[in-house]
Amino acid sequence: MPHIAQLSPHVADLIAAGEVVERPASVVKELTENAVDAGAHVVTVEIQNGGMTLVRVTDDGCGIAPGELQTAFLRHATSKIRSEYDLEAIGTLGFRGEALAAIASVSRLEVLSRRPEDGLGASLTLEGGVVTGQEEAGCPVGTTMLVRDLFYNTPARLKFMKKDAAEGAACLAAVQRQALAHPEVSFKFLRDGRQELLTPGDGKLRSALYAVLGRDLALGFTAVEGSGEGVKVSGFTSLPTCCRGTRGYQFFFVNGRYIKSKTLTAAVEQAYANQRMVGKFPGCVLHLEVKLNAVDVNVHPTKQEVKFGSERQVFSAVYYAVLSALGADKSRPAAAVGGAVKPQAEDFHQTSLPLHDFTSKGTGGMGHPAPLGQKDRLSAPPTPPSAPAGGEKNRSPVFRPPVLSASPQGTLISQPAADSFPLKGGSLKADGSAEEPAKGSEGAGLKAAVGAAAEEAPEPAVISAEEQEVPWRIVGELFHTYIIVEQGEKALLIDKHAAHERMNFDRMRAVDYVPMSQVLLSPVVFTPAPEEKAVLLENLAELDRVGFEVEDFGGGSLVVRSIPDYLDAAGVDAALTEIAGKLSLTGSTGERERRDEILHTMACKAAIKGGWKNAPEELERVAKAVMAGEVKYCPHGRPVAIELTQTELEKQFKRRS
Numbered sequence: 001m002p003h004i005a006q007l008s009p010h011v012a013d014l015i016a017a018g019e020v021v022e023r024p025a026s027v028v029k030e031l032t033e034n035a036v037d038a039g040a041h042v043v044t045v046e047i048q049n050g051g052m053t054l055v056r057v058t059d060d061g062c063g064i065a066p067g068e069l070q071t072a073f074l075r076h077a078t079s080k081i082r083s084e085y086d087l088e089a090i091g092t093l094g095f096r097g098e099a100l101a102a103i104a105s106v107s108r109l110e111v112l113s114r115r116p117e118d119g120l121g122a123s124l125t126l127e128g129g130v131v132t133g134q135e136e137a138g139c140p141v142g143t144t145m146l147v148r149d150l151f152y153n154t155p156a157r158l159k160f161m162k163k164d165a166a167e168g169a170a171c172l173a174a175v176q177r178q179a180l181a182h183p184e185v186s187f188k189f190l191r192d193g194r195q196e197l198l199t200p201g202d203g204k205l206r207s208a209l210y211a212v213l214g215r216d217l218a219l220g221f222t223a224v225e226g227s228g229e230g231v232k233v234s235g236f237t238s239l240p241t242c243c244r245g246t247r248g249y250q251f252f253f254v255n256g257r258y259i260k261s262k263t264l265t266a267a268v269e270q271a272y273a274n275q276r277m278v279g280k281f282p283g284c285v286l287h288l289e290v291k292l293n294a295v296d297v298n299v300h301p302t303k304q305e306v307k308f309g310s311e312r313q314v315f316s317a318v319y320y321a322v323l324s325a326l327g328a329d330k331s332r333p334a335a336a337v338g339g340a341v342k343p344q345a346e347d348f349h350q351t352s353l354p355l356h357d358f359t360s361k362g363t364g365g366m367g368h369p370a371p372l373g374q375k376d377r378l379s380a381p382p383t384p385p386s387a388p389a390g391g392e393k394n395r396s397p398v399f400r401p402p403v404l405s406a407s408p409q410g411t412l413i414s415q416p417a418a419d420s421f422p423l424k425g426g427s428l429k430a431d432g433s434a435e436e437p438a439k440g441s442e443g444a445g446l447k448a449a450v451g452a453a454a455e456e457a458p459e460p461a462v463i464s465a466e467e468q469e470v471p472w473r474i475v476g477e478l479f480h481t482y483i484i485v486e487q488g489e490k491a492l493l494i495d496k497h498a499a500h501e502r503m504n505f506d507r508m509r510a511v512d513y514v515p516m517s518q519v520l521l522s523p524v525v526f527t528p529a530p531e532e533k534a535v536l537l538e539n540l541a542e543l544d545r546v547g548f549e550v551e552d553f554g555g556g557s558l559v560v561r562s563i564p565d566y567l568d569a570a571g572v573d574a575a576l577t578e579i580a581g582k583l584s585l586t587g588s589t590g591e592r593e594r595r596d597e598i599l600h601t602m603a604c605k606a607a608i609k610g611g612w613k614n615a616p617e618e619l620e621r622v623a624k625a626v627m628a629g630e631v632k633y634c635p636h637g638r639p640v641a642i643e644l645t646q647t648e649l650e651k652q653f654k655r656r657s
């Protein structure tokens with residue numbers, strides 16, 4: 001073994017730089033964070049060749065004193081914290097004093113800065129972290145950082161860079177996050193001279209959202225507002241019909257800092273359980289405010305992962321805030337007149353979700369996880385994913401619903417044109433699912449993608465509470481599948497199977513649900529595959545809950561003695577095999593998730609089907625539930641009703657323009 005020696009500061013810098021500066025987007029992230037910390041109102045980011053040859057960040061912040069310019073580039077030099085005690089409550093984005101040193105050590109850097117109180121500013125140049133010159137300079141108030149030839153002195157890193165387009169997209173994504181984190185700051189992003197983003201900086205998250213996602217996509221989002229124990233949650237979340245094939249549109253911010261968190265992702269996604277399509281993910285822009293000492297941001301060099309004092313509290317706060325927002329949303333997809341959209345059914349896959357459900361009753365959901373006393377009751381809130389390392393591993397998984405205050409804002413009608421929306425300029429895969437955007441281009445190219453589809457979408461309308469009261473009547477039924485309802489100046493088409501399936505699902509999930517079971521005169525014995533048998537035997541109690549009495553018959557067989565009354569004895573093994581398949585496919589572990597799996601199947605089996613002839617009373621019952629806003633999405637996330645306005649029809653018949 002060679003002898004031990006301390007590394008030179010230069011090598012140490014390069015090692016440290018590797019952690020902070022992974023790619024051009026890291027430079028963009030660190031420099032824009034510094035600009036925000038400096039109190040800037042306007043931040044301009046320019047890149048060339050994906051940021052590899054140039055990243056320039058200009059701000060109108062507080063500037064740096066000429067005498068401190070060089071200090072700023074020393075390792076562990078910061079103006080943001082002073083002592084170990086400050087680490088307990090970090091209120092700035094930066095605090096490690098590493099970024100400038102790290103960036104400078106792997107680039108050719110030039111900085112220009114002036115404070116408002118100084119007549120003259122200063123410029124400083126560094127090469128590979130070594131100062132090559134400083135002089136006085138006339139410049140506007142604020143700071144401009146020019147980072148050239150990133151990784152010119154670390155060829156190993158240079159090798160790993162992707163194409164300029166991908167690195168550039170990652171830079172844009174970094175600015176987008178910063179813009180969504182700080183709506184009070186106006187961000188501009190230019191790639192090779194072309195402006196790709198401009199946020200107004202008016203302090204409104206909705207404005208930033210519009211600028212980042214584009215108007216049409218932003219319209220698919222509804223406001224979220226809520227608070228739990230020590231956590232305030234606000235922002236926007238996508239309507240269930242506007243979920244997409246990637247998690248790239250989930251943005252979480254804690255005290256103005258963009259973070260990644262499995263806990264928060266799970267909290268949001270569980271709020272969509274049973275009304276989200278398989279393979280589709282909700283988008284969200286959620287801001288969490290917690291006490292500075294309730295979150296540790298010093299757990300990762302890039303500060304994108306944080307540790308919450310209580311994962312449970314933030315999980316609950318986010319889960320219930322999103323749940324309330326979705327419950328409060330009264331919109332229905334509009335029918336596409338004139339063939340503007342693709343047939344929606346292609347976009348949906350009939351598979352169930354292993355997640356927790358919530359009621360879809362539109363009460364606004366204040367103060368309670370669900371409108372108790374209604375048919376569907378939430379027996380207990382769901383559980384967050386397993387606590388992160390060092391988290392609350394040993395805590396009991398018991399949840400108390402936090403006291404919530406929520407005030408959902410006006411809601412918008414979502415347009416199916418945007419909801420089935422094809423990413424990447426409308427390319428849909430053969431199976432009807434949207435293609436994932438290229439890796440690293442999250443959010444980029446998004447506007448272009450929806451542009452075409454959305455052009456044809458009519459103006460959104462706000463549905464008021466009174467509108468729900470307008471009398472309605474059933475006009476008839478189409479194709480034995482869709483109930484036609486007239487209400488005021490609107491016509492609704494209700495998918496009777498989807499709606500009834502949802503009604504069944506909610507009914508079966510109620511804590512006081514008692515299944516109607518029929519005892520089979522001659523019990524059914526069947527032999528499933530060994531794994532299917534095992535999974536069914538593990539879930540006997542859950543099966544019993546929906547009306548199956550199943551026992552091990554020995555020799556690889558099962559005997560079924562009772563079945564739910566709506567099931568035909570001939571369909572028993574098919575139903576149980578389907579349930580077994582779903583249970584083993586999802587690997588659902590929680591009791592509630594397993595129950596939902598079973599209920600998905602049973603709700604579908606118990607539902608009236610498209611093509612069936614139904615008695616008028618049956619149709620009336622389904623229509624009633626839909627018109628009362630009790631059911632909005634089937635358990636697979638398909639809408640149960642679409643609407644068509646008189647105006648739309650009149651336009652089609654050219655009665656008006």
Ligand code: ADP
Nearest residue numbers: 034038072078079094095096097098099100143
């Ligand atoms: P940190 O942000 O963790 O403090 P940095 O290396 O990013 O560390 O920056 C070092 C210091 O340089 C900051 O603490 C701040 O005082 C100063 N600084 C960096 N960028 C700017 C800027 N754009 N405007 C004003 N001051 C800045």
Ligand code: MG
Nearest residue numbers: 030034094099
């Ligand atoms: Mg910094």
